[in-house]
Amino acid sequence: MAHVPEPPVTDHHSQFDLLRQRRFLPYFTVQALGAFNDNVYRQAIIGLLGAMALAGTLAADTRALYTQLAPAIFILPYFLFSATAGQIAEKLEKQRLIVITTxxxxxxxxxxxxxxxxQNMPLLLVALFCTGLQSTLFGPVKYSILPSVLRPEELTGGNGLVEMGTSISILLGMIFGGSIFLLAGAAGPYVAAVSIVVLAxxxxxxxxxIPRVDAGEPGLRVSWNVLRESLRIWKLTRRQPAVRNAVLGVSWFWFIGxxxxxxxxMYAETNLGGTQALYIFALALFSIGVGAGSLLCxxxxxxxxxxxxxxxGAFGVSAFMLDLYFARPGEALAAxxxxxxxxxxxxxxRIILDLTGIGLFTGFFVVPLFALIQSRTPRAELARVIAGMNIQNAAFIVAAAVIGIALQRFLGWSIPQLFLALAIANALVALWIFSIVPEFFMRFVSWLMVRALYRLELHGIEKHVPDEGPALLVCNHVSYMDALILAATIPRPVRFVMYHRIFNVPVMRWIFxxxxxxxxxxxREDPALMQRAFDAIDAALAEGEIVGxxxxxxxxxxxxxAPFKxxxxxxxQRxxxxxxxxxxxxxxxxxxxxxxxxxxDSRLGRMRVPRRFRARVAVVAEAPVSDPEVTAQQLEARVRALRGAEA
Known part of the structure; x- marks a missing residue:
């Protein structure tokens, strides 16, 4: 009986569909509410300091001390407790841990x-330290839960929603928290108190x-030796070069931010000539840019x-930050x-475009990094890897604050000069990361080529390509770009087997x-190379990889x-x-x-401008064949039926 393929399923889902599903929406709401409440609380503390200074109950030097202490008190738990938090997030069922932390x-x-x-500032600072502790405990589960509730093709969209929700929640929290004492007056402390408790x-x-999500490593024994475990967990982030540098990239994102x-x-006041409202406007541009970039990923x-x-994303951030320097290199003429x-x-x-562009390309930069960390890290280690990343993030945040202060106070740099230095440093750091792990730049070149030359339509990829475990992909072979197109449409990394002469095509060889x-x-051509290829294929499948x-x-x-070999x-069979x-x-x-x-076309014809630039290409997949004795002829018939009459 002839094989009749099932109707192809078109992959036209939107990341916003996740917001209608219980596996994602409650989690998304919790992390957004947490980010919102944290910033309401911190801005309300600043508002209370200002109100107490105006009332004459707080000296100016004491206010400055509290203002400087607050960020350090909040970040300190990330250094002290991230290692423990990562182990706990690995050991406990994740929904239970989220309920505990909330x-x-x-x-x-x-x-x-x-x-x-x-109006007790020492008590508020103690609570701020505890808030940092709670954020430290929530951090590892925040990102390690996503691969358990999302499919591989949903990771980028899910992370984009999380980053968008976080950036917008931070912005709205700062606006709300900063407005409490301005609008409520004497009732400000009571409004702040009620607001933060209700949000919690x-x-x-x-x-x-949130649905139940199994623990990554329920049998893990928690070690309470902070220094030893912090070092051990940080080393987990460095096992794979791609993950190591993705973690470094996320930490660099926190440095820039x-x-x-x-x-x-101060930039809004000194260089833009505005007030507090203009600072909020500038921050809103950056936050909206981050949200838009995250969603576009x-x-x-x-x-x-x-x-x-x-x-x-990296070079886009540098370009817009460089232009921001030239757009306003000196102080504003008005106030x-x-x-x-x-x-x-x-x-x-021009300044508005630059601030939005920096945020936009920051989203392009950080969302794929989070998705890569989640997809390449073993589930049983992911929470600890996230914890190790948080330790490194905290170090980069502190370094950014110290370097910024030092450059301005001791070298006399202006804020635009600091932005110029950051633009140059960002480009250099990006070049360094991409040189030691060329996979980043290789994927950029292949992504650019595929998206520039073709318009892709996907049918059945999400449904039929396994989310995990080994699989063998078989496909018809039409052009030199086939492997790049398939790699651009399949959520998981694919090890392609290709004729060695195509593998050695100039420029493409580096990509392959x-x-x-x-x-x-x-x-007949090279039996030794052929045997090495079959050995490599078998090893890749044994490791649970996809081979094409x-x-x-x-x-x-x-x-x-042509007939399948x-x-x-x-x-x-092997x-x-x-x-x-x-x-x-x-x-x-x-x-x-x-x-x-x-x-x-002939070779000469292929060198001319092609007839179908931006060709519309469809990639079609059907249900996996589990029979290990399926023949090459049977697979050929299935691929022929999938392709149909359209070559």
Whole structure:
């Protein structure tokens, strides 16, 4: 009986669909409420300090001391307790831990409420330290839970929503918290007290709606030796070069964000000529940019973990920060400008665009890094890796604050000069990271090529390509770009097997080698290379990786599918003999024959401008075949049926 393929399923989901699902929405709401409440609390403390100074109950030097102490008190628990928090997040069921940490928040905010009512700053600082402790405990579970509730193709979109929600919640929390004492007057302490407790209770109630998520390593024994475990957990972040440098990239993101946001209040006053309202406006531009960039990552990545966006984000941040320096290198000519007056002033739109652009490309930079860390780290280690990253993040935040103060006070740098130095440093750090792990830049080049040359339509990829475990992909072979197109559409990394002459094509060779492609030759041409290829394929499948092959053995010369060679049977038989049968996912490329880099034209013709620049190409997949004795001819028939008449 002839095989009849099922109707293809088109992959046209939106990340916003997650906001309608219980597996994501309660978690998203909890982390957004937590970020909002933290910033309401911290800004309310600043507001109380100002109110007490105006009332004459607090000396100016004491106010300055409290203002400087507050950030240090909040960040200190990340150094002291991140190692313990990572172990606890690994050991406990994650929903239970979130409920515990949000219950802690209720108790902490109740203590802070007493501090507001009594206007007792030492008590408020104790509560601030406890808030940092609660954030330290929540941090590892915040990101380690995502791979357990999202599919690989949803990781980028889910992280984008989380970063968007966090950045907007921080902004709104700062506005709300900063407005309490301005609008409520004498009732400010009571409004602040009620607000933070109500928000904490709301977070705990929503946390109880999060579905159960199993512990990563329930048998883990928690070690209470802070120094030893901090070092051990930090070393976990460095096992894989890609993860190590993704963690470094996230820490660098915090460095940039700390320098920028710390300087914005004085920048708005001195260089933009505005007031507190203009500072909030500038911060809003940056935050909205981060949110927009985070959300755009899913669209730009094609629902894969596309680390090719990281170089784009890094150099985009440097470009806009560099332009921000040239847009306003000196002090403002006016003072006391409202937001409306600033917007109407000459040259202001350039500054507005720069601040938004910095945020936008920051989103492109950090979201794929989080997704990469989550997808490449073993589930049983992820919470501890996140904890190790938090330790490093805290160190970078402190370094950013110290360096910023030192450059301004001891070298006399202006804020625009500090932004210029940061733009240059960011470009240099990015180049260094991408040089030691070329996978980042390789993915950027391949992403740019694929997205510039083709318009992709996906059918059945999410449904039929396994989320985890080994799999063998078989696909028709039409052009030199086939492997790059498949890599751009499959959420997981794929080890492609390709003819060694294609593997060695100039420029492309660097991409293929960095992507760990497996070169192969015919038995008559180079039997040793062929044997090494089969050994590498078997090893990759044994490690649970996805391997992609083109069983025709060569590019099609006429647009038709050539007979599949028996090598696919050899691969499957070898895996079955070892007691680990591998599913085979039939796939097909449509529309590639008449696009560039196929053999439709002569070599001279291929050098001319192609007829179908930005060709519309479909990538189709169907249900995996689990029979280890499936033949090459049967797989060929399935791929032919998937491709249909459109070559």
């Amino acid at each position: 219950a802690m928040e209720i108790a902490i905010m109740s203590l802070a409420a007493v501090g507001f009512v009594l 209770i709301a977070g705990n109630l929503v946390a109880r709606r 700390t320098v920028l946001t710390a300087q914005l209040p 899913e669209k730009l990545s094609g629902r894969t973990v596309e680390i090719g966006l990281v170089p784009l 006391g400008l409202s937001v409306t007056q600033f917007v109407a002033a000459p040259g202001s739109w 080698r960095t992507a760990r492609a497996i070169p192969i030759a015919g038995a 092959i083109f069983p025709e053995g060569a590019l099609t010369k006429d647009g038709d599918i 028996s090598g696919v049977e050899r691969i499957l 895996a079955a003999d070892a007691g680990r049968p591998v599913p085979v996912v039939p796939m097909a490329l449509r529309g590639m024959w008449s696009s560039m880099w196929s053999r439709r």
